[in-house]
Amino acid sequence: MELKLLPKIHTPADLRRLPISALPEVAAEIRWAICDQISRSGGHLAPNLGVVELTIALHYVFDFAHDRLLFDVGHQCYPHKLLTGRLPLLPKLRLRDGMAGFPEPRESPFDLFSVGHAGTGISTAVGMARGDTLNGEGWSPENPTGRRVATIIGDASIVNGVAMEGLNNAGVLKRQFMVVLNDNGMSIAKPQGAVAAYFDKVRLSQSYGELKKAAKDMLSKMPGGDLMREVYHRMGEASKAIVADNANTGAWFEHFGLLTVGPVDGHDLPALIQVLNEARDMDRPLVLHVKTIKGKGYAFAEGDSTTFHSPSPFQAVGGDSELENEGCRVELKKSSRSFTSAFGEQLAELMARDPKVVACTAAMPDGTGLAKVMPKFPDRTWDTGICESHALDMMAGLAKTGWKPFFAVYSTFLQRAFDQCFQEVSLQGLAVRLCLDRAGLVGGDGAVHHGFCDVAILRTLPKACLMAAMDEASLKASLAFMADYNDGLSAVRYPRDAVSPMYAPVEGGEPCPPFVLGKARALRTHPEPHAAILAYGTMAIEASEAAQQLGSEYAVSVYDARFAKPVDVELLRELCERRIPIITVEDHSIEGGFGSCILDACNLAGLDARLITRLALPDQWIYQGERREQLAEAGLDAASIARRVREAVEASAALENRATEAPRRQRGSAESAAVS
Numbered sequence: 118m119e120l121k122l123l124p125k126i127h128t129p130a131d132l133r134r135l136p137i138s139a140l141p142e143v144a145a146e147i148r149w150a151i152c153d154q155i156s157r158s159g160g161h162l163a164p165n166l167g168v169v170e171l172t173i174a175l176h177y178v179f180d181f182a183h184d185r186l187l188f189d190v191g192h193q194c195y196p197h198k199l200l201t202g203r204l205p206l207l208p209k210l211r212l213r214d215g216m217a218g219f220p221e222p223r224e225s226p227f228d229l230f231s232v233g234h235a236g237t238g239i240s241t242a243v244g245m246a247r248g249d250t251l252n253g254e255g256w257s258p259e260n261p262t263g264r265r266v267a268t269i270i271g272d273a274s275i276v277n278g279v280a281m282e283g284l285n286n287a288g289v290l291k292r293q294f295m296v297v298l299n300d301n302g303m304s305i306a307k308p309q310g311a312v313a314a315y316f317d318k319v320r321l322s323q324s325y326g327e328l329k330k331a332a333k334d335m336l337s338k339m340p341g342g343d344l345m346r347e348v349y350h351r352m353g354e355a356s357k358a359i360v361a362d363n364a365n366t367g368a369w370f371e372h373f374g375l376l377t378v379g380p381v382d383g384h385d386l387p388a389l390i391q392v393l394n395e396a397r398d399m400d401r402p403l404v405l406h407v408k409t410i411k412g413k414g415y416a417f418a419e420g421d422s423t424t425f426h427s428p429s430p431f432q433a434v435g436g437d438s439e440l441e442n443e444g445c446r447v448e449l450k451k452s453s454r455s456f457t458s459a460f461g462e463q464l465a466e467l468m469a470r471d472p473k474v475v476a477c478t479a480a481m482p483d484g485t486g487l488a489k490v491m492p493k494f495p496d497r498t499w500d501t502g503i504c505e506s507h508a509l510d511m512m513a514g515l516a517k518t519g520w521k522p523f524f525a526v527y528s529t530f531l532q533r534a535f536d537q538c539f540q541e542v543s544l545q546g547l548a549v550r551l552c553l554d555r556a557g558l559v560g561g562d563g564a565v566h567h568g569f570c571d572v573a574i575l576r577t578l579p580k581a582c583l584m585a586a587m588d589e590a591s592l593k594a595s596l597a598f599m600a601d602y603n604d605g606l607s608a609v610r611y612p613r614d615a616v617s618p619m620y621a622p623v624e625g626g627e628p629c630p631p632f633v634l635g636k637a638r639a640l641r642t643h644p645e646p647h648a649a650i651l652a653y654g655t656m657a658i659e660a661s662e663a664a665q666q667l668g669s670e671y672a673v674s675v676y677d678a679r680f681a682k683p684v685d686v687e688l689l690r691e692l693c694e695r696r697i698p699i700i701t702v703e704d705h706s707i708e709g710g711f712g713s714c715i716l717d718a719c720n721l722a723g724l725d726a727r728l729i730t731r732l733a734l735p736d737q738w739i740y741q742g743e744r745r746e747q748l749a750e751a752g753l754d755a756a757s758i759a760r761r762v763r764e765a766v767e768a769s770a771a772l773e774n775r776a777t778e779a780p781r782r783q784r785g786s787a788e789s790a791a792v793s
């Protein structure tokens with residue numbers, strides 16, 4: 118498709134200069150540009166296709182150069198980015214100097230927060246609304262040049278605990294405040310819980326004509342409908358009708374003190390613009406309930422919005438190359454076996470062997486691999502929806518009743534449930550098992566999704582047992598260990614990556630040794646090594662490559678550390694006492710990570726830690742890009758590790774020389790003093 122209008126829209130002001138009749142063409146171009154790019158690079162597809170008209174209408178009615186627009190999750194921000202001058206960045210979507218996949222204030226003043234975790238939009242919007250009002254800048258009928266606030270949130274995210282807390286506070290605001298509920302009836306998979314069923318019942322049922330006829334009648338019959346009646350007088354006909362219709366269907370948000378407008382068809386641009394124009398100037402908090410179709414515009418994405426939520430690159434087969442709907446079948450490019458797939462299979466095997474094992478995910482059945490397990494064990498698996506805190510507490514309850522719970526969660530989202538790890542799990546001494554996918558650097562999703570701090574936060578919990586898997590066999594062994602670990606919380610981390618075949622057990626060869634509490638596994642050893650690398654998780658693979666590269670220069674032993682808590686103190690003692698330089702390697706924050714665990718253990722054991730070098734994520738944010746590129750930037754690729762090992766060996770040789778020369782020099786000067 119040739120883009121005609123979109124390249125001329127550099128700011129939303131350019132959009133507002135177009136007549137409403139031109140907007141469907143803008144929508145078509147946005148859809149095509151997004152779909153075409155994602156077919157090459159991967160990225161969030163269905164969520165963005167669904168909000169094209171809604172985003173156009175919001176920018177057409179509000180002026181977000183001045184008003185505030187806050188995204189929840191933010192994975193649906195691509196149309197917003199294309200309307201705010203970022204079309205030139207699209208060809209490098211999710212790459213370092215291209216367009217970030219989530220809102221990013223470094224990229225544009227139209228993005229207010231870097232976000233990616235669900236549930237935050239309403240609360241930050243409440244904060245900005247309060248802040249603007251305190252600054253005397255909030256919009257009101259008395260201050261018509263003030264700033265309005267709008268926040269967009271999906272139907273699966275709004276039931277998140279944080280969003281509920283936000284709604285509870287939004288409902289008492291005494292000023293304009295608009296929550297745009299983008300209700301597409303989907304999370305990544307099917308949304309879970311009671312509210313999802315409620316939204317499902319609120320349908321776009323009647324025509325505006327019918328609604329208008331019914332409106333007055335309904336309002337007069339409404340119990341306690343003072344708020345609505347007041348608002349009704351200020352609204353135009355279309356909005357009156359949909360407010361009234363909503364009163365009829367139950368108006369769930371009314372109980373939070375938010376007026377509900379809608380549901381309105383989120384793909385009908387004129388209707389959206391009309392309703393937004395009217396709702397924009399309400400000086401009270403309201404929810405605009407918009408019904409959209411996830412994946413709208415491309416049959417394959419509409420038909421399977423779970424697969425096309427955030428697909429890897431894909432190609433059209435059988436249709437024309439422009440991804441037109443007719444005759445277009447879409448195939449995802451094949452990728453190698455991921456840790457996620459391996460986890461799904463290993464957990465299913467474990468559940469078949471051990472009838473006490475139960476498992477859950479918080480809205481990520483596909484992302485965590487649990488989707489493979491759930492159909493096999495429908496009574497022992499759960500999807501709780503986007504509520505990590507609840508999921509963890511539910512796991513605590515299951516542990517208390519004698520089950521062996523495994524919670525499959527991305528490392529970054531576990532952060533939401535740290536307090537539950539502390540109080541409801543650890544403090545009770547309950548054995549809850551955490552399977553932390555996407556640990557370390559995650560590539561295109563960028564800083565907001567890196568699993569950079571799981572060790573640092575979890576190691577503070579007494580008796581927590583922290584592990585990392587370096588490949589599929591070690592993942593399997595760690596899960597088996599966890600099933601039998603009943604002394605408290607345990608966790609295993611693994612990255613968004615393919616499993617390495619480097620140490621995969623071969624037929625008739627040595628099997629992967631079982632996990633033994635606090636014991637590392639030797640991968641490559643040398644009787645007189647120049648250095649030893651203690652690597653955590655898949656860094657053991659990079660470290661082994663580094664050792665190979667150094668082979669002709671230095672003999673380097675490599676250990677898969679396996680445990681960050683408790684660490685292998687016996688191994689540490691041996692290496693430290695033999696004065697072998699140790700290099701710790703991890704794709705985790707240097708602050709409080711595995712290397713810190715090693716230093717702390719040396720300190721506690723009275724070992725000399727001066728020959729220890731820590732390689733880890735630097736104390737700064739690493740933004741979107743290829744995972745390989747990010748690892749290199751952090752100095753965690755094999756070449757960088759080899760360089761740092763060489764430096765460590767040379768530095769330790771210099772240190773040892775100084776140490777042996779100093780007494781000699783002292784002896785020498787004492788001898789010369791004696792002579793004189």
Ligand SMILES: Cc1ncc(C[n+]2csc(CCOP(=O)(O)OP(=O)(O)O)c2C)c(N)n1
Pocket residue numbers: 164167190192193233234235236270271272273274275299301303304305411479480481503504505530533
């Ligand atoms: C705290 C948290 N948990 C999980 C996720 C993963 N996640 C990203 S988008 C999404 C679904 C969001 O559904 P909804 O808000 O309805 O938006 P839609 O994709 O349907 O437009 C999930 C579960 C997340 N971003 N944040």
